[in-house]
Amino acid sequence: MxxxxxxxxxxxxxxxxxxxxxxxxxxxxxxxxxxxxxxxxxxxxxxxxxxxxxxxxxxxxxxxxxxxxxxxxxxxxxxxxxxxxxxxxxxxxxxxxxxxxxxxxxxxxxxxxxxxxxxxxxxxxxxxxxxxxxxxxxxxxKLFLPGLRKLKRLVDGGFFGRILSVRGEFGYWVFEGDWQEAQRPSWNYRAEDGGGITMDMFPHWEYVLHELFGPVRSVQALVTTHLPVRWDERGRQYAATADDAAYGTFELEGGIVAQINSSWSVRVDRDELVEFQVDGTHGSAVAGLRQCRVQHRSTTPKPVWNPDLPATESFRDQWSVVPDNAGFDNxxxxxxxxxxxxxxxxxxxSWDLLAGARGVQLAQLGLESSATGRRLNVPALEEIR
The missing domain is CATH 3.40.50.720 (NAD(P)-binding Rossmann-like Domain)
Structure with a gap:
């Protein structure tokens, strides 16, 4: 050797x-x-x-x-x-x-x-x-997370039929730093230092959507700073000039609609810190960092909306767990x-600097969309080289 x-x-x-x-x-x-x-x-x-x-x-x-x-x-x-x-x-x-x-x-x-x-x-x-x-x-x-690799396996195997929509939830509460130490460096919350959740997370969402479901063709986003004041590593108060939450709607090639919420100002009430629900004509899946659950159309129950009576069924129990079937490294x-x-x-x-530029492009357009209140097209980078 x-x-x-x-x-x-x-x-x-x-x-x-x-x-x-x-x-x-x-x-x-x-x-x-x-x-x-x-x-x-x-x-x-x-x-x-x-x-x-x-x-x-x-x-x-x-x-x-x-x-x-x-x-x-x-x-x-x-x-x-x-x-x-x-x-x-x-x-x-x-x-x-x-x-x-x-x-x-x-x-x-x-x-x-x-x-x-x-x-x-x-x-x-x-x-x-x-x-x-x-x-x-x-x-x-994110492409190498066990949960998303299982999701990719479902996509490649045709489990969903025609994919209709993707819904994502990401985030957690990052402490302000005054009475409990923040879990992230303070530069993340200063725009002048390159901080902001849109520039941090939209590049992730670009490659996840692109690789699993198709290129993003348009974006409409609302970006905000929910917590305008934080405390840095030395306990000094500072103005949080960067966005700490971004709410995006993306239209993908082929008409798939994706909605992804990203926030450092949200408390977690889901199984994992990031989860994606994919709905298709033949089935649905919910994937997180490690787990993935599915519900096929043949086993989809028929819930009835009745706000006058308490729910008698556990909706989570109606889903099946996708097995690992392989070992997953970091x-x-x-x-x-x-x-x-x-x-x-x-x-x-395939994950070269041009692919990285697509992520920067989506983040930049997301910020512009929020500032102007418009839905913006996302041109293919090959067209603007």
């Missing part, structure tokens, strides 16, 4: 997502299993180079995990000949410049979304990567493995 080492400069790993999901649960997990077996006598061994601004945090993180390579200089990381891949999990406002520099240095690029603060910036990165001939990818982790790790295979073996890959 031949070991193929792939150096990965990881920028932004001192943040929660970059550290937990991408470093610990993805690259380090791959190393713990002995590397990524390509099945051709090669094993890919990812070698992280930690990049960030805080020297103390980087040193402590490297020591904690037995890593020897870290730097506070992005230029030094990109000049390192052993680095083949640049990964970015920084705040959104810093991503475009760093990814542009990585492309110029000839590195393959893999990054979190959104890829830029606006569509022009996202398209610029896609064009630069194409011109440079570097492989590139954008994290689209979604971030699963996509990392596919990207590493793409880098080493040039295997097919």
């Amino acid at each position: 031949t070991r193929r080492t792939v150096g990965v400069a990881m920028n932004g790993v001192t943040g929660r997502m970059g550290y937990r999901q991408h470093l610990v649960r993805s690259l380090l997990a791959i190393r713990e299993q002995g590397g990524l077996d390509l099945g051709d006598g090669q094993v890919v061994w990812p070698e992280p180079l930690l990049v960030g601004r805080n020297e103390a945090k980087l040193r402590a993180m490297a020591e904690r995990h037995g890593l020897s390579r870290w730097t506070t200089s992005l230029d030094d990381a990109l000049a390192d000949p052993d680095v083949e891949v640049y990964f970015d999990a920084q705040v959104t406002s810093a991503r475009q410049s760093a990814v542009r520099r990585a492309i110029a240095a000839g590195k393959h690029v893999y990054c979190e979304k959104p890829t830029a603060v606006d569509l022009n910036g996202a398209l610029e990165l896609a064009r630069l990567a194409r011109a440079a001939g570097v492989k590139n990818g954008v994290v689209q982790d 979604g971030f790790r699963a996509q990392w493995e596919l990207f590493l295979r793409h880098v080493v073996l040039d295997e097919p890959w």
Whole structure:
């Protein structure tokens, strides 16, 4: 067995997502299993180079995990000949410049979304990567969730018949930070720092809808800031200038209607933090992070509306659970493995920077729709290159 080492400069790993999901649960997990077996006598061994601004945090993180390579200089990381891949999990406002520099240095690029603060910036990165001939990818982790993989299995198997609608609910209560510590960094609630739930979540909804049901052709959204005042990590009060809730209606190719609510100002009364209900002529399904339940038309009961009598049936008990029928790895790790295979073996890959630009486009149009009160068409990016 031949070991193929792939150096990965990881920028932004001192943040929660970059550290937990991408470093610990993805690259380090791959190393713990002995590397990524390509099945051709090669094993890919990812070698992280930690990049960030805080020297103390980087040193402590490297020591904690037995890593020897870290730097506070992005230029030094990109000049390192052993680095083949640049990964970015920084705040959104810093991503475009760093990814542009990585492309110029000839590195393959893999990054979190959104890829830029606006569509022009996202398209610029896609064009630069194409011109440079570097492989590139954008994290689209929701596609690898067990619940959505089961949902995709139902779609591919024709379970729904003609799909009519998709309804999604996402979110939870993020504490303001005064009497209980907030679960998310304060920059998420400052527009000037690239925060806002629309720019955070609409890119997710774009690829989920696109991959499972079809391209989004129009959007109408209402975006708001329910909690205008919050407290930061140091206990200081600040104005929340970014949106913390977005209510969107999307028309998909073929006439499917999708409605998705996203909120950091909602208390959870559902089985999982995100749930999608899909209704079709032959059946319906409700999918969350891990579970998926179905109701076929042959077993659909005939409820009768009678507000004068209490309900005597349990509607949830009328649904069946979709079995796993397979093992499901961490979604971030699963996509990392596919990207590493793409880098080493040039295997097919569709989640590139252009796909990431579609997410930025939908978020930007959602914000514009809310500001103008209009439903907006979503042109195919191939038409506006």
